[in-house]
Amino acid sequence: MTTQWQADKPIYLQLYQQVVGRILDGYIQEGEALPSVRKVAAQYQVNPITISKAYQMLQDENIVEKQRGKGLYVKNGAQEIMLVRExxxxxxxxxxxxxxxxxxxxxxxxxxxxxxxxx
Known part of the structure; x- marks a missing residue:
């Protein structure tokens, strides 16, 4: 993922789009865990709330699911859902x-x- 953020678009939206792109391109596979909010926030020096907002959008769109105590995982069929939508x-x-x-x-x-x- 990029560390160069566009000034005219919220960071959470850019992060969301990057995750979607990585799933569509096959860099993040169905069933694979997303990096933790803390890890992404530390890596890109972004507020954890910003990361959480992007991840929440993915959950709201039924692309990822939260597994209690484990984190967020890309749901089976998510890539096809996103391909149709995109x-x-x-x-x-x-x-x-x-x-x-x-x-x-x-x-x-x-x-x-x-x-x-x-x-």
Whole structure:
């Protein structure tokens, strides 16, 4: 996770997004424990309440579950739930602007599909 925080976005939200990204990318597996609030707070020199707020968002979204005396664990099926949610958000919020730019530049689908291979 990053230690560079964006000034225009609350840290708890950035932390939440980083954890979601790490789960989606497979760096944090289903069934795996999240680092403790104290450990993350000490590592990034952030108030533990900030970490707790991010973790609470994950619990509220049913992505992680608290195991009494053990900590927070990524729930089975969490990655699929997040993939569905992130895909829907992308198609609703980001895709329209991307599609508009593709049309403006008169890019062909085959160009788009082969361009990514060379990056």
């Amino acid at each position: 895909r829907e958000a992308f198609l609703k919020e980001q895709w329209p602007a991307i599609l508009q730019q593709i049309k403006r530049l008169k890019l062909k689908p085959e160009t788009l599909l082969t361009t990514g291979d060379s990056l």
